[in-house]
Amino acid sequence: MEMGLTRALLCILLLQGKLWLISCLAHCSCYTFHDTNRNRWAESNQDCETRNGTLVSMETEDEWNFITSEIQKINSTANINNDWFIGLSIARKELEKYNSLEDKRKAGWSWTSGQKLTINSKWQRNEPNNRGRYDDYCVVISKNWPKGKYGFIKDVNCFFQHPYICEYDAGNKVNTSLNPVCWSNSSSKIRLTSCTEVNIPTTVITTTTSKIDATTTLPVQVYSIERTTAITTTQSK
Numbered sequence: 001m002e003m004g005l006t007r008a009l010l011c012i013l014l015l016q017g018k019l020w021l022i023s024c025l026a027h028c029s030c031y032t033f034h035d036t037n038r039n040r041w042a043e044s045n046q047d048c049e050t051r052n053g054t055l056v057s058m059e060t061e062d063e064w065n066f067i068t069s070e071i072q073k074i075n076s077t078a079n080i081n082n083d084w085f086i087g088l089s090i091a092r093k094e095l096e097k098y099n100s101l102e103d104k105r106k107a108g109w110s111w112t113s114g115q116k117l118t119i120n121s122k123w124q125r126n127e128p129n130n131r132g133r134y135d136d137y138c139v140v141i142s143k144n145w146p147k148g149k150y151g152f153i154k155d156v157n158c159f160f161q162h163p164y165i166c167e168y169d170a171g172n173k174v175n176t177s178l179n180p181v182c183w184s185n186s187s188s189k190i191r192l193t194s195c196t197e198v199n200i201p202t203t204v205i206t207t208t209t210s211k212i213d214a215t216t217t218l219p220v221q222v223y224s225i226e227r228t229t230a231i232t233t234t235q236s237k
């Protein structure tokens with residue numbers, strides 16, 4: 001999902017005394033992880049929607065890497081296999097047009113964002129294998145399955161209940177009691193707690209030199225980093 005407000009702003013990040021220019025044409029989203037087995041796929045997506053999100057869409061390998069690393073930090077109590085619903089599905093009649101595994105992987109799987117699946121190499125061995133019933137096939141991401149493969153995906157019955165991952169685009173407020181984590185493709189080494197704040201581990205930080213003279217005519221968003229956590233966000237024209 002696109003970063004709404006700060007689109008087309010030039011961003012400057014001060015880190016380790018260096019000026020970093022990061023593009024504000026960035027993709028930034030926040031995510032919440034719902035470790036419950038109360039909801040089927042559609043209900044999971046509905047729950048995300050009531051929070052102004054959707055089930056997660058991983059359009060790029062970078063975003064997939066981020067989600068994969070985040071689920072490594074969780075031991076699901078609701079699902080012993082640590083399989084999480086993601087926002088990927090396909091209509092049954094679409095998938096059944098294809099016979100070979102290669103073709104089924106490339107069939108019209110789509111994300112809740114509307115984009116097509118491009119990370120075809122992340123299927124588990126022999127997946128998808130039509131584990132669905134009813135009219136759709138739905139997909140889960142596995143923490144570590146087969147053993148040693150992290151974040152690989154497989155299709156499951158949409159009427160099974162799994163934990164699930166919601167995604168919120170940059171313009172949305174996310175309920176902090178759900179411990180959201182955020183990710184931007186232009187600052188992927190920094191752990192974010194929202195798309196407008198930058199939270200930097202204290203060890204990384206050295207005191208920054210001074211203030212920035214913004215000589216550009218573009219609106220500038222400045223993340224100025226102080227000694228401990230990072231934090232002020234100011235904006236000037």
Ligand SMILES: *[C@@H]1O[C@H](CO)[C@@H](O)[C@H](O)[C@H]1NC(C)=O
Pocket residue numbers: 002023025026027185186
């Ligand atoms: C980040 O995502 C945006 C929007 O999809 C794209 O325009 C930009 O090129 C991406 N930047 C990087 C560094 O991948």
Ligand SMILES: *[C@@H]1O[C@H](CO)[C@@H](O)[C@H](O)[C@H]1NC(C)=O
Pocket residue numbers: 050051052173
């Ligand atoms: C969802 O967005 C609407 C419209 O911006 C807003 O009124 C509502 O409070 C938001 N809901 C949540 C749970 O954030």
Ligand SMILES: *[C@@H]1O[C@H](CO)[C@@H](O)[C@H](O)[C@H]1NC(C)=O
Pocket residue numbers: 073074075
């Ligand atoms: C999850 O479980 C494993 C194995 O029991 C353990 O080593 C690990 O520390 C646990 N991780 C968390 C985040 O609780």
Ligand SMILES: *[C@@H]1O[C@H](CO)[C@@H](O)[C@H](O)[C@H]1NC(C)=O
Pocket residue numbers: 175176177178
């Ligand atoms: C935040 O989420 C928690 C847990 O789902 C819920 O109890 C609480 O009402 C939510 N707060 C808001 C402001 O939506």
